[in-house]
Amino acid sequence: MSKPFDAEAHVRHMAKVMELTIAAEWEPTVIANMQTTATVAELVLSFPLDDHVEPATKFEA
Amino acid sequence: MSSEILFRPAHEIAAAVAARRTTARAVTEAAIAHIEATNGKLGAFTDPTFGRALAEADAVDAAVAAGNAPPLAGVPYSVKNLFDIEGVVTRAGSKINRDNPPAKADAFLIQKMKTAGAVLLGGVNMGEYAYDFTGENAHDGASLNPHDTGRMSGGSSGGSGTSIAAGMVAASLGSDTNGSIRVPSSFCGLFGLKPTFARLSRGGSFPFCASLDHLGPLARSARDLALLFDALQGDDPNDPAQVVRPKLATTAALNRGIDGLRIAVAGGYFRERGEPEAFAAVDTAAKALDATREVIVPEAARARAAAYTITTSESAALHLRHLRTRPGDYDPDVRDRLISGAMVPATWVIQAHRFRAWYRDALRKLFTEVDIILAPATPFHALESGTKTVTLDGVTMPARPNIGIFAQPISFAGLPVVAAPIWLPGAQLPIGVQVIAPAWREDLALRVAHHLEETGTAAAPVAAREAA
Numbered sequence: 001m002s003k004p005f006d007a008e009a010h011v012r013h014m015a016k017v018m019e020l021t022i023a024a025e026w027e028p029t030v031i032a033n034m035q036t037t038a039t040v041a042e043l044v045l046s047f048p049l050d051d052h053v054e055p056a057t058k059f060e061a
Numbered sequence: 062m063s064s065e066i067l068f069r070p071a072h073e074i075a076a077a078v079a080a081r082r083t084t085a086r087a088v089t090e091a092a093i094a095h096i097e098a099t100n101g102k103l104g105a106f107t108d109p110t111f112g113r114a115l116a117e118a119d120a121v122d123a124a125v126a127a128g129n130a131p132p133l134a135g136v137p138y139s140v141k142n143l144f145d146i147e148g149v150v151t152r153a154g155s156k157i158n159r160d161n162p163p164a165k166a167d168a169f170l171i172q173k174m175k176t177a178g179a180v181l182l183g184g185v186n187m188g189e190y191a192y193d194f195t196g197e198n199a200h201d202g203a204s205l206n207p208h209d210t211g212r213m214s215g216g217s218s219g220g221s222g223t224s225i226a227a228g229m230v231a232a233s234l235g236s237d238t239n240g241s242i243r244v245p246s247s248f249c250g251l252f253g254l255k256p257t258f259a260r261l262s263r264g265g266s267f268p269f270c271a272s273l274d275h276l277g278p279l280a281r282s283a284r285d286l287a288l289l290f291d292a293l294q295g296d297d298p299n300d301p302a303q304v305v306r307p308k309l310a311t312t313a314a315l316n317r318g319i320d321g322l323r324i325a326v327a328g329g330y331f332r333e334r335g336e337p338e339a340f341a342a343v344d345t346a347a348k349a350l351d352a353t354r355e356v357i358v359p360e361a362a363r364a365r366a367a368a369y370t371i372t373t374s375e376s377a378a379l380h381l382r383h384l385r386t387r388p389g390d391y392d393p394d395v396r397d398r399l400i401s402g403a404m405v406p407a408t409w410v411i412q413a414h415r416f417r418a419w420y421r422d423a424l425r426k427l428f429t430e431v432d433i434i435l436a437p438a439t440p441f442h443a444l445e446s447g448t449k450t451v452t453l454d455g456v457t458m459p460a461r462p463n464i465g466i467f468a469q470p471i472s473f474a475g476l477p478v479v480a481a482p483i484w485l486p487g488a489q490l491p492i493g494v495q496v497i498a499p500a501w502r503e504d505l506a507l508r509v510a511h512h513l514e515e516t517g518t519a520a521a522p523v524a525a526r527e528a529a
Contacts, residue, residue, distance in 0.1 A: 010404060011401065011404060014404035018381070018385075018404065019385055020385060020400055021385075021388065022388075022400060026393070026396070026397055029393075030397045030400045030401050031401075033373075033398050033400075033402075034401040034404060036462075037373055037401060037402070037405055040365075040366035040369045040370060041366065041370045041405070041412075041413070043362065044367045044370060044409070045409065045412055047416060047419075049412075049415055049419055053415050053419050055411055055414035055415050055417075055418065056418040057272065058302060
């Protein structure tokens, strides 16, 4: 990502979107976890994949 | 006799019961007595099923008397408490699930164990909802390491590790999403098998992350793992992810040895961020196997990152209802990871699943060049209980999530792995080596682990009685 991920802003926004109540004493840990996920996800997102690579999920009708 | 044989491997117990040198009831009574004497200190069993165990033992003895000894006759075993046990509430390490009604039927794999003549002593402790590598539990306390009770058993199948290493049982069934069979196997010095993804049914077990969940056995010998694996295979329509495959007869294949197998050591990612014992254990195994080649598992760090992303978001989706209504009833460490998991953008997760397809294909290609890859199971020996941070390669990082750094990239590819326990010269604690095989070739990993055991390179002794 070109701009640093703002985990605090993301958590506060998504808590409302997802209807999650986060106690004040939990919030720093939730934000830290969100930052960790963003950091590791960036490693995945930065890997170039061919357009034809499909998700490795399985569904049989 | 029976108290002595309780500490022997499962295949020796089954042979003794089948030959009527002892009885399943005598072994079961010895197991119950040992559990009652040691569990208060070690914290393994949460849901003992002693009445059931004695009834199962009597049924086995009757079958033996009739000349129909089953393959796991009288083998005492435990199950991680995310397996359904008929009549028992499946707690999955949680407080919340204790409000559920008791399970109406046994999990598919427990049914298989019963058919094979094994005797269930009960459900054992685990990290809450399996989101754990420590063996610590906020509600039930920690399952401790029998080799050093000041240390972690490893998670999340911690009670499985504790119960076998302490000699309470000969085997256990655990689950492994990112390393939860291999980590306690490493910390407690046991053989553990994480089969190929979608091989063994997960029917009747409480899920963590369906895209990555595996079930499998832990025991004190590679032969035991083979016996258990052969008994556990079978098609189950209640596991929608299971792939129907021909049954693999691994026990019969053990004596084929390692001749002709191309065995390599994983380099790069798997030689970094670990304590010296992790790499020394791999080198010890490699020397015993005459493996001199090194291979690079492509993009292992990204594989771990993708597994992390899928795990946190998928498990959060499973728990969203209770995160909204009962957040205070979770283990705080688990809750705060699940809440952040509920906020992961969908595109990150889908990209991780796309990467998984790429990575699977890359590993398939790698396994055209080799048959077995060796790698550390954990970056260090069992940590002291309560350890919060570790320093690896000069970088201080949180301990909990990094215990699984070497396990996670392998399960992400769904490959079968046997964790084999190594005792380095002078070491007071064991550490595991991952013996990794191509998809659907559990037989190869078991043959190599068996060779390591036969040559004395790997061993899974019961912890000294004074410690346990």
